[in-house]
Amino acid sequence: MMEDKPGVLNRVVNMFSRRAFNIESLTVGHTELPHVSRMTVVVDGSANDVEQVVKQLYKIIDILKVSDLTGDKTILRDLALIKVAANRDTRAEIVQIAGIVGAQIVDIVHDSVVVQMADDEEKIDDFTRLLRPFGIKEMVRTGRVAMARGAVNVERAPDAAELATGHPHRRADGQRREAPSKKATIDLTGEAG
Structure with missing residues (x-):
């Protein structure tokens, strides 16, 4: 998930380009949250490649969550x-x-x-x-859209304190929120193999 701000899509695409990933599919649309969009990106890469992409996406400040939705539960x-x-x-x-x-x-x-x-x-x-x-x-x-099956959400949404700081990567106390080891949502649906 990402904030609806100019330039976010461009920064995401540039990140993939710099790392020589071919984007097979990319979709962006509104979510249930105001001012938040959801992006689904399909790339062809190994599990390690997908993990690296998730880590790099967390470095983009307007990205709220990233999730690898590869698998049967999607x-x-x-x-x-x-x-x-x-x-x-x-x-x-x-x-x-x-x-x-x-x-x-x-x-x-x-x-x-x-x-x-x-x-x-x-x-x-x-x-x-x-x-x-x-x-x-x-x-x-269209490109692919993805959602986790069942009651599982792709990850937690940023809490009110994080959103209030203006930086979803920062907690209310100003400390940087650590990216989870592999989860969050620009829905990175990687074709891991």
Whole structure:
């Protein structure tokens, strides 16, 4: 999680660039907390690489929490909008395929159908392969978003005293808050392997 301030995204991306990490996916959006955004970054790296990235992210002052959400206890979702060529003969089949895989039709015109699918990356890839024979006219995908399953939160939010200091990394007594050994949320969803 990060404060909604100008330049934070740029500092995060620059940190990845300086360390020669390829960002496979990056999403940013509002959270349940005012003035706080959540960023999910997907990188391909070893467990050690991901640990180093988490430590480096904590050095960016506007970062409130960082969590490595790699693993089975995480819900991962992408969103795809796919415009498929359609005519009177193929439209019904496209709608049927979309229904079977849990996608939604969001627009139909005389020569195309726009399908929306929110699921994991592999299922969207499989669905896209099913639509290719009809002719994909246009496609756009979001980056991955992630959330820990169950009652587990990605880590604690900064407390009121920390936020009151204007520095989420500093406690009310002015001492620097230590980064946990591996947790917090710019949701670093690393493809560790």
